[in-house]
Amino acid sequence: MKSLSELREEIDRIDREILALLNRRARLAQEVGEIKKKKGLPFYVPGREAKILSKLEEINQGPLPPESIRAIFREIISACRALEEPTKVAFLGPQATFTHLAALKHFGTSSDLRPMDSIQEVFDEVEKGRVDYGVVPIENSIEGIVNYTIDMFLDTDLKISGEIFVSVNLHLMSKEAELSKVKKVYSHRHAIAQARKWLSENLPKIEVEEVSSTAKAAELASREPGTAAIASEAAALLYDLNILAKNIQELSKNFTRFLVIGKTDSEFPSGRDKTSVMFSTKHVAGALFKALQPFAVYDVNLSKIESRPTKKKPWEYVFFVDIEGHRKEDRVAKALEELKETCSFFKILGSYPAGFKE
Numbered sequence: 001m002k003s004l005s006e007l008r009e010e011i012d013r014i015d016r017e018i019l020a021l022l023n024r025r026a027r028l029a030q031e032v033g034e035i036k037k038k039k040g041l042p043f044y045v046p047g048r049e050a051k052i053l054s055k056l057e058e059i060n061q062g063p064l065p066p067e068s069i070r071a072i073f074r075e076i077i078s079a080c081r082a083l084e085e086p087t088k089v090a091f092l093g094p095q096a097t098f099t100h101l102a103a104l105k106h107f108g109t110s111s112d113l114r115p116m117d118s119i120q121e122v123f124d125e126v127e128k129g130r131v132d133y134g135v136v137p138i139e140n141s142i143e144g145i146v147n148y149t150i151d152m153f154l155d156t157d158l159k160i161s162g163e164i165f166v167s168v169n170l171h172l173m174s175k176e177a178e179l180s181k182v183k184k185v186y187s188h189r190h191a192i193a194q195a196r197k198w199l200s201e202n203l204p205k206i207e208v209e210e211v212s213s214t215a216k217a218a219e220l221a222s223r224e225p226g227t228a229a230i231a232s233e234a235a236a237l238l239y240d241l242n243i244l245a246k247n248i249q250e251l252s253k254n255f256t257r258f259l260v261i262g263k264t265d266s267e268f269p270s271g272r273d274k275t276s277v278m279f280s281t282k283h284v285a286g287a288l289f290k291a292l293q294p295f296a297v298y299d300v301n302l303s304k305i306e307s308r309p310t311k312k313k314p315w316e317y318v319f320f321v322d323i324e325g326h327r328k329e330d331r332v333a334k335a336l337e338e339l340k341e342t343c344s345f346f347k348i349l350g351s352y353p354a355g356f357k358e
């Protein structure tokens with residue numbers, strides 16, 4: 001068996017090799033960046049990034065698990081992309097919200113991430129070209145759809161270029177060191193709903209106040225003695241709070257799904273894609289059935305359907321549908337073409353690499 005110092009020497013040698021290889025990779029990315037600059041091509045290519053990650057996952061023989069491989073290579077790609085041109089990303093802030101975590105997970109720490117006060121502002125920043133992309137929440141596995149985000153697609157021409165899943169682990173945190181000192185709890189509406197059972201069992205008589213985000217709650221808890229927040233671990237770190245109770249959400253598997261919005265979608269199929277469309281049907285019997293039939297005919301799986309009022313005329317609805325596959329795949333293209341023919345209104349919101357639920 002090798003000794004501790006022998007093992008560490010070997011690790012040092014390998015780290016030097018990794019470093020040299022990383023810089024070789026970075027120089028190649030710089031060359032790619034030069035070509036893109038000359039040709040006016042986008043620096044961020046979501047389909048290519050997703051393909052790199054899934055290929056590596058395929059050949060990975062461990063012991064590193066797939067989620068570690070993805071996290072490491074996302075950071076490598078983020079650093080290489082930043083050498084070409086730092087990606088500017090607006091997200092629903094403040095710092096340490098779950099949307100911030102989603103933006104970091106997707107674009108990596110070498111990106112220029114900018115917190116915004118509202119979902120509307122994220123859309124505006126992207127529309128005005130002040131940032132390249134935006135990250136907004138679209139649905140939670142317990143609480144359902146974020147109406148505000150989905151309705152924004154009625155009034156914008158922005159496209160979806162990616163999706164991100166973040167597992168929502170909620171903790172109770174405070175400047176106080178003991179639960180008995182907590183007299184008031186702050187959090188976001190969704191987080192309070194998800195922790196309701198824990199709150200009624202552990203802090204039954206305590207005042208609970210809704211605020212705009214879990215991160216805002218943590219900020220308030222850091223300033224007001226005797227208060228606590230329900231928020232993420234990142235918020236506890238940022239505001240230097242003690243975690244008094246871990247994972248207080250009702251279900252241990254609780255995800256929020258986020259969308260990446262931009263001027264274009266992910267143009268090239270990655271092999272593991274989704275497509276989002278919105279449409280309205282004509283007011284005739286069986287219209288929705290006829291609209292969705294092409295998906296069955298061409299064997300295209302529907303992963304979600306949501307209806308929302310158009311807000312133009314009472315009782316008129318628009319449907320939002322997510323399907324598995326890229327709009328450039330033959331069977332998807334055919335199904336979408338036939339769907340379009342049955343609709344009074346139809347728009348492709350974008351094709352994009354499917355996110356990883358981890």
Ligand SMILES: O=C(O)C(=O)C[C@]1(C(=O)O)C=C[C@@H](O)C=C1
Nearest residue numbers: 029032043044045048077080081
């Ligand atoms: O292949 C490219 O287009 C690159 O710019 C390289 C690279 C990478 O580091 O692998 C970086 C950014 C793109 O989003 C995709 C991939």
